[in-house]
Amino acid sequence: MQAFSYVSARTLSEAADILAREGDQAKCLSGGTDLIVFLREGRRSAKVVVDVKGIPELNQLSYSPKEGLTIGAAVPLHRIYDDAQVNEHYPGLIDAATLIGGIAIQGRATLGGNVCTASPAGDSIPILIAYETTCIVASRSVTKAIPLEKFFVGPGRTALQPGELLVALKLPPPTPNSGAAYLRFTPRNEMDIAVASAGVVVVLDEDKMRFVGARIALGAVAPTPLFVPEAGAALAGQPVSDEAIEAAAQAAQAAARPITDMRGSAEQRKHLSYVMTKRALLKAIERARGGA
Amino acid sequence: MSNKVPVTATINDEEKSFLCEPRQSLLEVLRDVLNLTGAKEGCNNGNCGACAVIMNGVLVNSCLVLGVEANGATITTIEGITPKEGLHPLQQKFLEDAALQCGICTPGFIVAAKALLDKNPSPTEHEVRYWLAGNLCRCTGYDKIVRAVLDAAAIMRAEKQTA
Numbered sequence: 001m002q003a004f005s006y007v008s009a010r011t012l013s014e015a016a017d018i019l020a021r022e023g024d025q026a027k028c029l030s031g032g033t034d035l036i037v038f039l040r041e042g043r044r045s046a047k048v049v050v051d052v053k054g055i056p057e058l059n060q061l062s063y064s065p066k067e068g069l070t071i072g073a074a075v076p077l078h079r080i081y082d083d084a085q086v087n088e089h090y091p092g093l094i095d096a097a098t099l100i101g102g103i104a105i106q107g108r109a110t111l112g113g114n115v116c117t118a119s120p121a122g123d124s125i126p127i128l129i130a131y132e133t134t135c136i137v138a139s140r141s142v143t144k145a146i147p148l149e150k151f152f153v154g155p156g157r158t159a160l161q162p163g164e165l166l167v168a169l170k171l172p173p174p175t176p177n178s179g180a181a182y183l184r185f186t187p188r189n190e191m192d193i194a195v196a197s198a199g200v201v202v203v204l205d206e207d208k209m210r211f212v213g214a215r216i217a218l219g220a221v222a223p224t225p226l227f228v229p230e231a232g233a234a235l236a237g238q239p240v241s242d243e244a245i246e247a248a249a250q251a252a253q254a255a256a257r258p259i260t261d262m263r264g265s266a267e268q269r270k271h272l273s274y275v276m277t278k279r280a281l282l283k284a285i286e287r288a289r290g291g292a
Numbered sequence: 293m294s295n296k297v298p299v300t301a302t303i304n305d306e307e308k309s310f311l312c313e314p315r316q317s318l319l320e321v322l323r324d325v326l327n328l329t330g331a332k333e334g335c336n337n338g339n340c341g342a343c344a345v346i347m348n349g350v351l352v353n354s355c356l357v358l359g360v361e362a363n364g365a366t367i368t369t370i371e372g373i374t375p376k377e378g379l380h381p382l383q384q385k386f387l388e389d390a391a392l393q394c395g396i397c398t399p400g401f402i403v404a405a406k407a408l409l410d411k412n413p414s415p416t417e418h419e420v421r422y423w424l425a426g427n428l429c430r431c432t433g434y435d436k437i438v439r440a441v442l443d444a445a446a447i448m449r450a451e452k453q454t455a
Binding site: 001002003004005006008029031032033036037039040041049051076078101102103104105107108189190191 | 295297313314315316317336337338339341344347350351352353355356357358360361363404407408422423425426427
């Protein structure tokens with residue numbers, strides 16, 4: 001592997017100073033399950049690797065009914081899916097966190113890293129977009145909030161500017177009568193990369209017979225994770241019915257603009273956008289109605 | 293050029309200090325610096341689990357950890373799972389149940405299974421298979437491995453009851 005120096009940063013300002021000085025030759029290390037592979041394979045280069053796991057703001061995992069969920073960018077997946085509050089309030093996030101890699105990957109990998117790697121197929125991203133996640137980004141001089149669906153600018157590229165790092169992901173508190181689900185299609189059950197995926201959050205009315213609204217996002221069918229507001233709009237105000245779900249799934253399929261690669265053809269991915277959206281909606285509705 | 297960095301970690305219940313380059317993985321440090329060659333390099337990119345170790349109570353692939361990250365950590369390798377005398381029930385059952393052929397994946401499987409049984413002493417077959425999905429074996433077809441883990445779990449539960 002290429003040579004670099006290593007700093008275990010203890011404070012946000014220490015990390016931000018190094019990033020300001022070294023620009024894109026400084027790389028943030030949290031779980032390392034992507035970064036170490038990228039450095040080893042020469043897909044990224046670094047003069048200095050800044051370990052951000054020791055920074056308190058990047059390690060927080062907290063929930064309150066008023067503030068919602070804050071996930072520090074360096075919190076590993078196993079902490080997220082072992083957390084009772086996340087299990088209770090964000091089951092769609094559990095779907096994704098338990099799908100990424102195997103157990104040894106989940107011991108290290110982070111949602112912050114999954115977001116910053118910015119793979120179109122990143123398994124946590126569609127459901128995080130559906131949950132209306134905001135990225136808290138900091139540099140030496142500013143802290144700002146970026147809606148997650150605006151964070152991706154291309155495959156492997158994010159809105160982070162030189163000198164900036166992702167501090168945390170913030171999810172609003174779940175709306176009453178809401179449900180969520182993430183589903184992906186892979187040839188193998190575990191340890192695989194999505195051919196196509198869908199993350200959805202639905203909000204139903206009090207009787208749970210009508211959609212108040214929905215947010216739907218797709219993975220692996222565009223150069224970036226894809227937010228499809230028109231698919232959610234197809235549900236708003238509609239009764240919970242096969243027709244409404246069909247219309248949303250068709251809107252998702254229409255929005256998908258996939259490529260053909262070793263994992264699947266564009267045609268298959270188009271079709272899967274429809275199928276995954278439909279199934280994820282059914283699961284999310286079941287959860288909104290009190291099912292597991 | 294990077295200079296070597298001093299690192300101190302508790303490895304298999306012993307405090308160890310060593311020097312390593314920041315670019316060296318924990319796997320390289322274990323094998324080449326500390327001469328703990330039980331953890332194996334398979335894929336070196338996190339797919340195969342042959343390098344699995346337990347770090348601060350969490351199962352990790354040591355090829356995806358930098359040696360310098362081990363500073364202050366507690367690490368258990370396959371060498372630390374083996375008792376001073378005899379074999380760990382997992383090792384014993386892997387032998388008895390013929391859960392290995394070439395053996396290169398075996399340390400990773402046993403470390404991963406140990407981490408599972410530490411957390412869940414009575415896993416179902418499904419739970420064992422799910423937990424071990426990050427370990428690849430190209431010889432056995434997994435069935436005997438899963439059986440060995442379930443058999444070892446039963447023995448460990450029985451030992452705990454009589455203890």
